[in-house]
Amino acid sequence: MLFRLEKRQEPSRFMLYATPVASVLLTMVVGAIIFSLIGYDGIGAVREIFFTPLTNAYKWQDLGVKAAPLVIIGVGLSIAYRANVWNIGAEGQYIMGGLAGTWVALATYGMTGPWILPLMILAGVVGGALYAAIPALLKTRLNVNEILTSLMLTYASVQLIYYLIRAPWKDPMGMGFPQTRLFSEAARLPTVIPGTIVHLGVPIAVLVALAAWFIMSRSVFGYQMKVVGAAPHAARYGGFSENKTIWLALLVSGALAGLAGVLEVAGPFQRMVPGFPTNYGFTAIIVAFLGRLNPLGVLFAGIVMAITFVGGEVAQTTIGLPNAATGIFQAMVLFFLLAGDILVRYRIRRVVANPAAGAA
Amino acid sequence: MPLRLQLTGITKRFPGVLANDNVTFSVKPGEIHALLGENGAGKSTLVKMIYGIMQPDAGEIAWDGEPVVVASPKAARKLGVGMVFQHFSLFEALTVLENIALGMDAKIPARELEARIRAVMSQYGLLLDPHRTVATLSVGERQRIEIVRALLLDPKLLIMDEPTSVLTPQEVEQLFTVLRTLAAQGCSILYISHKLHEIKALCDTATILRGGRLVDTCDPKQETSRSMAEKMIGAGLKDIVRQPGRSMGLPKLVVSRLSTRKAGHFDVAVDSVSLTVRAGEIFGIAGVAGNGQNALLDALSGEIISDDKDAITIDGYPLGLLDTTGRRKYGLCAVPEERNGHAAVGDFTLSDNSVLTARDRLGMVVLGLINSGAAKTYTGKVIADFAVKALGPGSTAGSLSGGNLQKYIMGREILQKPSVLVVSQPTWGVDAGAAAAIHQALVDLAAAGSAIVVISQDLDELLALCDTLAVINLGRLSGARPVGEVSVEEIGLLMGGVHGTTEARDAVSA
Structure with a gap:
């Protein structure tokens, strides 16, 4: 008995939404097996990582x-x-957004006023966008691959944090620790639910996803992004410039990464520290794909990935799973998702050898 | 003598379509047998099963009287089936010899292979230097490589899929001579084409398919082109209706010394092209594929922007520096040759494809937002007016057959009422019924006062459709002539690059 892939006439909408769910389920099964084989409580690990954060x-x-x-x-x-603009350097743009926000917070240190936080956020957005402008410039002018430039700039930005918090921005009262001083009250992100750590960034994230969904599905901008990615030649015929699209794609993704950076530094961190780069920018790549490159899908995928982060921490303390386990689970999700993608355009058919053929 | 090929009750089903329904016909040794049918009639599927690319769901294939299972193309070649595809699979940077060597099932030393190639070439008069790089060859010469490749296997049945769509009239004659020689030696030929007069000239028998079913097997010499076309589409064929005594208006589209830069290594650029098209005129540009037609279309549509604002004008207004969106606003619409991925996005719905070119002219965009209702309504109108076979505006472009997608694309542009329409290969790979509808729509658009440029390799189409004709060769355009005053031979020579002078065609030595 053989199986054969057969092209579907229309891409399957069911598979489009079913494969992300299936990839998460498969990750749980395979993860449980792998961690059992290497001597951990595999089922427990899956329970702690995927279910404890929810229950x-x-x-x-x-x-x-x-x-x-x-x-x-x-x-x-x-x-x-x-x-089809492959910005892999969101981590760097996130860092630059955080640094730009930190710069405003330190420059306004001790001041009060409702304008400080919006100014920080603006600085973060601009910082992230400007950092993404470097790959855009190199790509459009010199045709340098944006995957490489955006990725390498991430490492440069990490070094910039280390420099800034060790020298010019070092907390004068910090007893030599490499970190900035704690932001003043006006430069800290307020919590939205009293008594919790839920800060203003959480509703902002929901708003960003909703706004992006609307823009991508209804506007000419969204159409331009989709048509350039799906058929660059047709896009040119339709009057969309490829270079302009590369610029827009990098600036928008950089600006949003920068926004995340400034919200993070003004919210949970409230100061710039060496531990600021937490790989959100890289995990967000998985989030984008898991969410089917659809802003509403990204909202759910972001929550799923957050579950693995939170659950990973739980599993570290309860069953002694190493920190790297979280990364393995996240990578498996992406792996199964990409592998399962083929089912959107193809179906699996059983090939039965034709018994009539050959018999005269 | 047993039949060379006998198909009995061949049936093939795909999800949603019955591609072949109980097809039965046979090919005699030495017979040139035409396979006729509209796009989607099931010709390709049938041929793919004979060549072992697909397996029939039911039915039987017999070869020289013996039932066989053709498991793969390799098995088909072993039986003695050769195939020349419509789209060549050649590496441009390699030589003729290297290309042929790559396609052989058996490993043959280069020296011996070359000797055999030369033997086949001289036997059939397929003159070609085996050491030339493919990139330097014309399309006709490239086709000869594919034929030689098939002939090296000593086929008993040669399948030719739309072989003449890219040839000049002289090249077509040469090909026919080769095919007749082959047939005289006992090789059967299965000839797939849309060009009915060629089938009348070449073939002994014609099998006509419609909607996957066999409708008739006839002798093309006893039929008229019209009667065969009507069997193909299953209805009466409409003639192009022209209003009598119409006159041309003032010059509308004026192109002067339009040039483009060579983009890729094997690209042919447009070299100082000038032409004038009057309101109501259909201006045809003939030429063998790969002579700068694509660059010309891109330069006219605005995908390639000129340095000179006056290189292209409509009613005297300069458009040279504008992009496609800008030119569309001034009434210049265009349809490129490649449907999927250029004129339309396969993954998008038809409605979204309408947004691609019609958004500004038809007010589908308000404050940066797309009015999807307007796009849907317009798409529905295109589907209805041009009889596009699609489930609705929500179908993806990629799910349509080639002919239906072309009807949709032509309709999308024509219903925008452009004052100038430039189209490349408007009916390429489109069945007779759809082609007639597209031609009529172009004639009607011209009658309404638009200037139309048709770039095509199909000379019959241009002669039937156009008022004026010019020929493009190596990016240069010949002088324009009224269609009534120019002979097919003359155009054929221009297509081959002979510009009235005694310019020696590079000698084809073997």
Whole structure:
């Protein structure tokens, strides 16, 4: 008995939505087997990573706080990837957004006023966008691959944090620790639910996803991103410039990564520290794909990824799973998703050898 | 003598369509047998099963009287079936010899292969230097490589899929001579084409398919082109209706010394092309594929922007520096040759494809937002007016057959009422019924006062459709002549690059 892939006449909408769910389920099954084989409580690991964050109401606020930056960055990446612009450096743009916000916070240190926080956010957005402008410029002018430039700039931005917090921005009262001083009250993101750690970034993430969904599905901008990604030649025929699209895609995804960065530094961190780069920018790549490059899908995918982060921390303490386990689970989700993607355009058919053939 | 090929009750079903329904016909040794049918009639599917690319769901294939299962193209070649595809699979940077060597099932030393190639070439008069790089060859010469490749296997049945769509009239004659020689030696030929007069000239028998079913097997020499076309489409064929005594208006589209830069290594650029098209005129541009037609279309549509604002004008207004969107606003619409991925996006719905070119002219965009209702309404109108076979505006472009997609694309542009329409290969791979509808729509648009440029490799189409004709060769355009005053031979020579002078065609030595 043989199986054969057969092209579908129309891409399957069912598979489009079913494969992300299936990839998460498969990850749980395979993850349980792998961790059992290497001597951990595999089923327990899956339970702690995927279910404890959901069943334990106390963890919900953590989920929101972790999901917010993933969703904001993931939405930006989903827009860029739609246009086949592969911004892999969201982590760097996130860092630059955080640094730009930190700069405003330090420059306004000790001041009060409702204008400080909006100014920080603006600086973060601009910082992220400007950092993404470098790959855009190199791509459109010199045709340098944006995957490489955006990725390498991430490492440059990490070094910039280390430099700034060790020298010019070092907390004068910090006893030598490499970190900035704690932002003043006016430069900190307020919490939206009293008594929790849920900050303003969480509703902003939801708003960003909704706005992006509307723009991508209804506007000429969204159409431009999709048509350039789907058929560049047709896009040119339709009057959309490829270079302009590359610029827009990188600036938008950079700006959103920068927004996530400034919200993160003004919210959970409230100061710039060496531990600021937490790979949200890289995990958001998985989020974007898991969400089918659809902003609303990204919202759900961001929550799923946040579950693995929170659950990973739980599993570290309860069953002693190493921190790297979270990464393995996240990578498996992406792996199964990409592998399952073929079912959207193809179906599996059983090939039965024709018994009539050959008999005269 | 047993029949070379006998198909009995061949049936093939795809999801949603019955591609072949109980098809039965046979090919005698040495017979040139035409396979006729509209797009989607099931010709390709049938041929793919004979060549082993697909397996029939039911029915039987017999070869020289023996029932066979053709499991793969390799098995088909072993039986003695050769095939020349419509689209060549050649590496442009390699030589003729290298290309042929790559396609052989058996490993043959280069020296011996070359000797055999030369033997086949001289036997059939297929003159070609085996050491030339494919990129330097004309389309007709490239086709000869494919034929030689098939002949090297000593086929007993040669399948030719739309072989003349890219040839000049002289090249077509040469091909026919080769095919007749082959047939005289006992090789059967299965000849797939839309060009009915060629089938009348070449074939002994014609099998006509419609909607997957066999409708008739006839002798093309006893039929008229019209009667065969009517069997193909299953209805009376409409003639192009022209209003008598119409006159041309003032010059509308004026192109002067339009040039483009060579983009790729094997690209042919447009070289100082000038032409004038009057309101109501249909201006035809003939030429063998790969002589700068694509660059010319891109330069006219605005995909390639000129340096000179006056290189292209409509009613005297300069358009040279504008992009496609800008030119469309001034009434210049265009349809490129490649349907999927250029004129339309396969993954998008038809409605979204309407947004691609019609959004500004028809007010589908308000404050940066797309009015999808307007796009849907317009798409519905295109589908209805041009009889596009689609489930509705929500169908993806990629799910339509080639002919239906072309009807949709032509309709999308024509219903925008452009004052100038430039189209490349408007009926390429489109069945007779759809082609007639597209031609009529172009004639009606011209009658309404638009200027139309038709770039095509199909000379019959241009002669039937156009008022004026010019020929493009290596990016240069010949002088324009009224259609009534120019002979097919003359155009054929221009297509081959002979511009009235005694310019020696590069000698084809073997």
